[in-house]
Amino acid sequence: MADFLPRDEGRLSSWLTNFQSGVTTHGASVGMTPEQIAEVGTVCQSVKQALDEAVAKRAAASAATAAKNEAKAEGFRTLRALVRQIKAHPAMTPALLQELQIDGGDDAVDPDAYKAELRAEVFAGHVRISFVKRSVDGVNIYRRLAGQDAWVFLARDTNSPYNDHTPLATPGVAETREYRALGVIDDAEIGQPSDIVSVVFAG
Incomplete structure (x- = not known):
């Protein structure tokens, strides 16, 4: 027999709301004490709050990751262009390349035009x-x-x-x-x- 508690967190939140409401209405008629009815309310609200906080944190983390990736992508495009410029300058030397830590090879792809x-x-x-x-x-x-x-x-x-x-x-x-x-x-x-x-x- 399937567990009455949903595994899907979206359905679980709805289940908690429904169960809390139902117990508030019918709990006394099936032998629950006022303390037990209150406890159900406390537990349901606590779990729902934790679910809501987890959803908010996942959304915030996703937004932060997207912002970080955008900042790095824009910044790296600028830096790569400048590195190509100074590497081509007549005054550039192997020693300076090494000091600036730009002695590696250039990108084989155009970072602006690349398309997966x-x-x-x-x-x-x-x-x-x-x-x-x-x-x-x-x-x-x-x-x-x-x-x-x-x-x-x-x-x-x-x-x-x-x-x-x-x-x-x-x-x-x-x-x-x-x-x-x-x-x-x-x-x-x-x-x-x-x-x-x-x-x-x-x-």
């Missing part, structure tokens, strides 16, 4: 995202449901493929998922977002 290539395939229980990385360190993979505006960061992957095991938003209801990726060099996103690929995922 994706392919999505549906398997039982997951969606497989295959990508062509070329000369970057890896790709950041994002997902959203069709019709939504915001992209959700899934993972940074350095080897193709990536398997998305995220469960259905509504259990038992198929959904259209969209995926895109951005190349990553030196921990910063570069270039243009890949073309969006979409699949219908039924779990």
